[in-house]
Amino acid sequence: MKTIKIVIAGPRGRMGSEAVKLVQNKENYELVAVVDHKNDGGILSDFKGFEGIDVPVYSDIEKCFKNEACDVLIDLTTPEVGMHHTKTALTYGVRPVVGTTGFTKENLQELEDLCHDSSLGAIIAPNFAVGAVLMMKFSQMAAKYFNDVEIIEMHHDQKLDAPSGTAVKTAEMIRDVRESKQQGHPNEKETLAGARGADFDGMHIHSVRLPGLIAHQQVMFGSSGQTLQIRHDSYNRESFMSGVALAVDTVVKIDTLVYGLENIME
Numbered sequence: 001m002k003t004i005k006i007v008i009a010g011p012r013g014r015m016g017s018e019a020v021k022l023v024q025n026k027e028n029y030e031l032v033a034v035v036d037h038k039n040d041g042g043i044l045s046d047f048k049g050f051e052g053i054d055v056p057v058y059s060d061i062e063k064c065f066k067n068e069a070c071d072v073l074i075d076l077t078t079p080e081v082g083m084h085h086t087k088t089a090l091t092y093g094v095r096p097v098v099g100t101t102g103f104t105k106e107n108l109q110e111l112e113d114l115c116h117d118s119s120l121g122a123i124i125a126p127n128f129a130v131g132a133v134l135m136m137k138f139s140q141m142a143a144k145y146f147n148d149v150e151i152i153e154m155h156h157d158q159k160l161d162a163p164s165g166t167a168v169k170t171a172e173m174i175r176d177v178r179e180s181k182q183q184g185h186p187n188e189k190e191t192l193a194g195a196r197g198a199d200f201d202g203m204h205i206h207s208v209r210l211p212g213l214i215a216h217q218q219v220m221f222g223s224s225g226q227t228l229q230i231r232h233d234s235y236n237r238e239s240f241m242s243g244v245a246l247a248v249d250t251v252v253k254i255d256t257l258v259y260g261l262e263n264i265m266e
């Protein structure tokens with residue numbers, strides 16, 4: 001099995017630290033460097049919790065790619081930083097696996113064009129948990145039969161983006177099959193701004209943020225006399241790692257942008 005050389009951006013984050021463990025534990029993965037806005041020029045083991053992992057730390061991703069031969073970048077940072085990292089990776093011939101959420105439609109288009117021009121693969125997955133991907137697919141199936149749907153996503157209160165990437169992706173997948181409809185009463189009025197959540201093609205997305213939560217989503221469908229609820233819960237961040245590994249193993253074999261893990265799950 002060929003070794004896949006990996007750089008992780010955001011290694012000290014909630015997801016990044018789990019990704020470091022994944023890469024350390026997989027026989028054919030090699031962590032060659034990390035990108036962190038602190039400790040430029042140091043080594044990862046300078047940080048508490050990473051004892052024995054003596055790979056270089058770079059704050060400048062360009063410098064990292066100039067100095068280190070690598071195949072894949074795993075980015076788990078913030079939307080603006082993640083976009084910069086992803087574009088830079090493609091410029092240096094490195095294939096990105098992006099878990100960072102909050103990318104805009106325009107961001108995705110720009111990255112798709114970059115992948116096309118460079119013939120490099122990239123995978124952007126708003127949710128790496130296999131159960132969450134199934135929840136999205138089951139919701140898409142249900143939307144053929146139920147026109148009315150509300151998406152309730154629930155996350156920890158340190159999350160920066162709302163709605164979640166998963167909720168946006170779910171809404172996009174539903175939109176692809178649902179007959180467009182403005183839901184609720186035509187004369188409904190919010191007496192408190194935001195009460196009906198965000199509007200996506202006439203369906204509504206509600207974002208809950210609470211300490212104690214990790215990542216959860218409930219998709220509620222309703223029609224005369226019945227409701228259907230499809231729910232997924234991630235109780236820890238290990239739940240995302242088999243999806244990260246699938247994305248790493250796949251990205252080295254493809255030459256286009258893939259948006260969503262459902263497109264590479266068999």
Ligand SMILES: NC(=O)c1ccc[n+]([C@@H]2O[C@H](COP(=O)([O-])OP(=O)(O)OC[C@H]3O[C@@H](n4cnc5c(N)ncnc54)[C@H](O)[C@@H]3O)[C@@H](O)[C@H]2O)c1
Binds near residue numbers: 010102125
């Ligand atoms: N796709 C998925 O399955 C999935 C799952 C969980 C989280 N996420 C997303 O992943 C991202 C990270 O989530 P998190 O909970 O780990 O957040 P976090 O805040 O714990 O981690 C983000 C890390 O990025 C680092 N960072 C910030 N600026 C940087 C820079 N310029 N260079 C390098 N590193 C930098 C921070 O130091 C921090 O350690 C978010 O966008 C989140 O929505 C995706």
Ligand SMILES: O=C(O)C1=N[C@H](C(=O)O)CCC1
Binds near residue numbers: 160164214215
């Ligand atoms: O913890 C987060 O932040 C998560 N973000 C993703 C999203 O925005 O959909 C997925 C799960 C966790």
